[in-house]
Amino acid sequence: MSILARNITKKFGSFTALDDVTVEAPSGKLVALLGPSGSGKTTLLRIIAGLEHADAGQVLFEGEDATDRSARHRNVGFVFQHYALFRHMTIFENVAFSLRVRKKPRDEVNARVHELLKLVQLDGLGKRYPAQLSGGQRQRIALARALAAQPKVLLLDEPFGALDAKVRKELRRWLRKLHDEIHVTSLFVTHDQEEALEVSDEIVIFNKGKVEQTGTPDEVYNKPANPFVLGFLGHVNIFHGRITGGQATLADGSQVKNAGGVSDGNIAAYVRPHEIDLTLEAPAEGVGTEATVLWVHRAGATIKVELEVEKTKELLVAELPREKYAELRLERGVKVWAVARDVRIFSSDYQI
Amino acid sequence: MSQQSENAQPLKVDVSESSGAMTINLAGRLDAAALPDAWTRTVVPAAKSHPARILLEVKNLDFFDGSGLGLFAELRRIAATSGGTLEFSGLDKDQKRLVDMSLLKDPAAPMLENKKPASLPAFVGLMAWTILKDQYQLIAYVGELSLAFLWALTHPHRLRKREILIIAEKAGVNALPVISLLGLLVGMILAYQMADPLRRYAAESLIPTIVSFALIRELGPLITAIIIAGRSGSAFAAEIGTMKVTEELAALKTLGLEPVRFLAVPRVLAALLVTPLLTLYNLLLGLVGACLVMVSMGYSVTYFVKTVNESIKLHDFLGGIFKSLVFALIIAGVGCLRGQQTKSGPGAVGDSTTRAVVAGIVLTIVADAIIGVIYYYLGI
Numbered sequence: 001m002s003i004l005a006r007n008i009t010k011k012f013g014s015f016t017a018l019d020d021v022t023v024e025a026p027s028g029k030l031v032a033l034l035g036p037s038g039s040g041k042t043t044l045l046r047i048i049a050g051l052e053h054a055d056a057g058q059v060l061f062e063g064e065d066a067t068d069r070s071a072r073h074r075n076v077g078f079v080f081q082h083y084a085l086f087r088h089m090t091i092f093e094n095v096a097f098s099l100r101v102r103k104k105p106r107d108e109v110n111a112r113v114h115e116l117l118k119l120v121q122l123d124g125l126g127k128r129y130p131a132q133l134s135g136g137q138r139q140r141i142a143l144a145r146a147l148a149a150q151p152k153v154l155l156l157d158e159p160f161g162a163l164d165a166k167v168r169k170e171l172r173r174w175l176r177k178l179h180d181e182i183h184v185t186s187l188f189v190t191h192d193q194e195e196a197l198e199v200s201d202e203i204v205i206f207n208k209g210k211v212e213q214t215g216t217p218d219e220v221y222n223k224p225a226n227p228f229v230l231g232f233l234g235h236v237n238i239f240h241g242r243i244t245g246g247q248a249t250l251a252d253g254s255q256v257k258n259a260g261g262v263s264d265g266n267i268a269a270y271v272r273p274h275e276i277d278l279t280l281e282a283p284a285e286g287v288g289t290e291a292t293v294l295w296v297h298r299a300g301a302t303i304k305v306e307l308e309v310e311k312t313k314e315l316l317v318a319e320l321p322r323e324k325y326a327e328l329r330l331e332r333g334v335k336v337w338a339v340a341r342d343v344r345i346f347s348s349d350y351q352i
Numbered sequence: 353m354s355q356q357s358e359n360a361q362p363l364k365v366d367v368s369e370s371s372g373a374m375t376i377n378l379a380g381r382l383d384a385a386a387l388p389d390a391w392t393r394t395v396v397p398a399a400k401s402h403p404a405r406i407l408l409e410v411k412n413l414d415f416f417d418g419s420g421l422g423l424f425a426e427l428r429r430i431a432a433t434s435g436g437t438l439e440f441s442g443l444d445k446d447q448k449r450l451v452d453m454s455l456l457k458d459p460a461a462p463m464l465e466n467k468k469p470a471s472l473p474a475f476v477g478l479m480a481w482t483i484l485k486d487q488y489q490l491i492a493y494v495g496e497l498s499l500a501f502l503w504a505l506t507h508p509h510r511l512r513k514r515e516i517l518i519i520a521e522k523a524g525v526n527a528l529p530v531i532s533l534l535g536l537l538v539g540m541i542l543a544y545q546m547a548d549p550l551r552r553y554a555a556e557s558l559i560p561t562i563v564s565f566a567l568i569r570e571l572g573p574l575i576t577a578i579i580i581a582g583r584s585g586s587a588f589a590a591e592i593g594t595m596k597v598t599e600e601l602a603a604l605k606t607l608g609l610e611p612v613r614f615l616a617v618p619r620v621l622a623a624l625l626v627t628p629l630l631t632l633y634n635l636l637l638g639l640v641g642a643c644l645v646m647v648s649m650g651y652s653v654t655y656f657v658k659t660v661n662e663s664i665k666l667h668d669f670l671g672g673i674f675k676s677l678v679f680a681l682i683i684a685g686v687g688c689l690r691g692q693q694t695k696s697g698p699g700a701v702g703d704s705t706t707r708a709v710v711a712g713i714v715l716t717i718v719a720d721a722i723i724g725v726i727y728y729y730l731g732i
Contacts, residue, residue, distance in 0.1 A: 051602050071605035078606035084599040098607040
């Protein structure tokens with residue numbers, strides 16, 4: 001079932017949490033709502049679930065207006081950041097809860113709960129209480145509970161936000177697999193760009209109550225619509241400069257391609273760390289910039305190098321493959337040339 | 353330290369004020385030793401006059417340390433609280449760097465914010481609005497609760513009977529010791545307090561009549577209600593409030609249940625069940641207490657029982673029990689409401705329990721007053 005939240009506006013006092021936001025989740029897709037905290041993504045999720053009321057706008061399920069339907073009549077599954085399991089009930093009863101509410105016969109309840117516990121790989125823990133489970137296990141139970149009444153829509157509010165890094169990674173892969181099995185239209189809120197890029201079919205990027213960009217992970221990462229999106233999806237180096245006569249010149253005097261055809265004026269050039277090449281010999285005149293190595297982070301799949309640009313004293317972060325690093329033999333204090341392979345240019349009136 | 357202070361100039365402070373601007377000229381050495389004097393001559397007058405602009409001339413200031421920075425920060429705070437600015441003149445490059453690093457960048461930082469108390473009309477308006485909003489929520493909740501009860505009446509098989517009994521046990525059975533103690537003591541206190549004035553009119557024999565009247569019509573139901581408010585009203589608010597904070601309430605809604613039906617109805621029903629019983633028990637022990645006092649004064653138990661029997665009519669007793677039902681409804685309802693109104697944050701549950709107890713007791717006494725008037729005119 002598709003979800004459409006159309007022209008949603010929500011204010012808390014004088015604070016505008018959502019400003020005329022429209023978000024669509026096509027049937028059977030896993031859509032991430034990504035943004036910094038306070039950007040309104042959780043509020044939107046709660047409005048879709050019926051836990052909050054929008055000041056203006058509509059919520060449609062499969063084209064049907066559900067704006068005035070109460071939460072309990074919307075038939076959505078909701079997974080909360082802090083699990084919200086019923087503490088005084090066993091795991092079995094937690095999962096069975098919505099089935100009992102719907103007066104399902106005992107045999108059916110038993111069968112369905114066992115099926116769900118198997119699905120979340122926690123069969124056999126039915127007699128325990130939530131407090132006796134680990135965070136990751138609790139969140140899986142919360143998911144099973146949300147799925148019990150076979151909701152048409154699954155909403156997850158930072159489902160892995162309270163878990164440690166390793167469990168998060170495991171669980172998000174598991175969530176993706178689960179989604180491929182059950183194909184329930186899902187919206188999930190996260191502030192972790194890595195999580196959104198890895199798991200979702202589509203990403204909606206929020207900032208200050210507005211949608212900045214919507215697209216597949218590939219689109220938003222490789223064709224960011226604006227500096228905010230670019231900056232939010234991973235570290236990025238920023239260089240200031242000017243465009244005159246269509247030619248972009250940065251503050252250190254180097255010239256870069258004006259690929260986007262930005263008009264004359266002040267610009268900011270954005271380069272991701274892995275899009276920077278480091279060389280020991282000076283490249284052609286006007287290409288690249290000279291920099292001194294400040295620090296080398298050797299842990300990880302790639303080597304992260306922090307540099308100081310000679311002319312502007314700005315900090316620059318570059319990432320290179322291990323082989324390349326071994327070849328260059330970089331150390332603190334070594335002078336190198338940094339050449340950007342790919343530069344994105346935006347007019348500087350448009351600040352992050 | 354002492355070496356340095358010998359060859360540096362002592363601090364000279366010059367303060368002049370004109371048309372809302374204060375100019376402070378500092379020269380010499382500003383360190384911890386010079387600070388108290390500098391403070392009383394700059395910060396103190398500035399805090400009094402609240403200048404719109406403070407200009408610090410530091411050209412001849414040879415040296416300042418952390419205490420100097422502290423002085424600047426305070427001057428800046430004073431300026432900011434009245435919407436003004438602090439400006440420096442004659443800072444050299446290094447000093448400027450240090451000042452920029454140490455002073456708060458943003459004068460609108462929370463600690464610098466000017467928290468003006470609201471004016472009287474605004475304050476009164478705000479309070480009135482809060483009270484009205486609270487009344488609105490209370491009325492809306494009464495409606496919600498009534499609907500839930502209607503549902504409970506039409507679907508009695510869907511009531512969670514086990515849950516009701518568990519709550520009744522906690523709110524009722526477990527309250528017996530404290531109810532007994534208070535009942536006994538209140539009965540004794542009443543009898544003792546009355547003994548002296550009544551003795552002056554040689555009317556000690558009226559004690560059983562007055563005590564039983566006071567207890568059965570008024571004090572029994574009221575004291576029981578206050579205990580219920582303290583023990584159970586607060587517990588209801590805390591239980592439901594915790595569920596609100598952990599989003600279990602929201603989870604209930606998304607799973608297809610109305611929290612009022614699921615949580616408030618059993619609690620209110622349990623309170624309605626146990627409060628009259630506890631009241632009854634409280635009355636009984638109150639009378640026992642009074643009887644003990646009478647016995648100690650030389651009257652017989654038989655006399656006490658006979659007098660109470662003669663003076664108390666059935667409607668006195670039923671009136672008291674009816675009151676206790678009203679009180680139970682109020683206390684349990686308010687407890688559940690306050691629980692649902694819990695905001696987020698660490699202190700929220702505590703706040704709502706406090707609010708539940710206070711509102712429970714206040715509303716109980718208000719209701720008692722209203723019922724008292726009605727009883728009077730009905731001749732009960």
